[in-house]
Amino acid sequence: MEETILLIMYGCKLAKDLEESLPNLATQPDILRKSCDGIIGVFSNLKELLSHGNINFGEPHELQQTDNIGAGIQEWLRTGGNIYQAMDLLNAQAVLGGIGPEIIQPVDVDPSDSSRASSSQSKRRRKDDGYTTVTRVAAPQMGNLDLPPEDGYTWRKYGQKEIFGSKYPRSYYRCTHQKFYQCPAKKQVQRLNHDPSTFEVTYRGGHTCHMSSTAPSTAAPPVEQGMIPPIATMLQPPLSYNNSSSVNTTHWLSMEIKPSVLESTSPIFDMQMFRELGGTGSSSTTAGTLASGRFPDNQALPVADMANAMFNSSSSSTNGMENIFSFMDDKWNAR
């Protein structure tokens, strides 16, 4: 059942990301088609799961996207639904949809690896920062072309190296908030040899600074034309959520869904939790939604905001994802 819920959420996240990317993808039908294929693949598997009780992840004739997504979800499930893996998975969907990051390599690091643990006492560690996500983003077309692309976080450069076999140096960045919040996030930025107009950005470790109730929370930067924000940006909390009013109905893409339906669908959509996560509807919009004016106050809550509420909420003292998956963690740990 957990798999079903995760698959639903995963598919909705894909839909949300596609929705957010629509302004940039309106003139790129191929990418749109791939994104739709990815979403269709997820929901096809969901349908399969609901119909036959098993997920059809391994069929070779299936979409490659589906295979990868399935493997990713299964890995995520296997390791207990870590939020950073979830971020990697969600990033992966952008890759599989062909809308930005091209290569995702969630590196599974076993913390119980004693052979490494013995040497990890050194202050200079390597390869045990958790999960690695590699993305490719377009270099700025104007201004300082040497600056790495914005991704919504603030980074401090701590090194630069000439890389053997590469024409361009690799820059090393760590999260600006590393000292105050012990945020382990790092990234490497390097221009591609064959395409200097493209940066390869390698993210290592996940941000913990935005999960702290006292940590600074920055709004996601505007998405430049032709550039897709990484999931780290997408996971930034909404600017604000207003919990002062209630909502009677919400929208699931174009569908209107009444609370009773949500309540009966799955415990994950417990309405009380949903409200606590900020999903109240009124004035609760992301910056993009607010700017677009598509969903005025006192009207329906779009799926993007709902997903934001589920995935991104920082309005409470605990992380929204943890809220959502806490019950699953308990179940998983009990296995």
Added chain:
DNA sequence: GCCATTTGACCCCC
């Protein structure tokens, strides 16, 4: 003075 960047050196690990 604080903070970010630069850059040579150090050190891990393949």
Added chain:
DNA sequence: GGGGGTCAAATGGC
């Protein structure tokens, strides 16, 4: 041994 990741002193901008 060498490539690559990190440290930390020096430097510069605000």
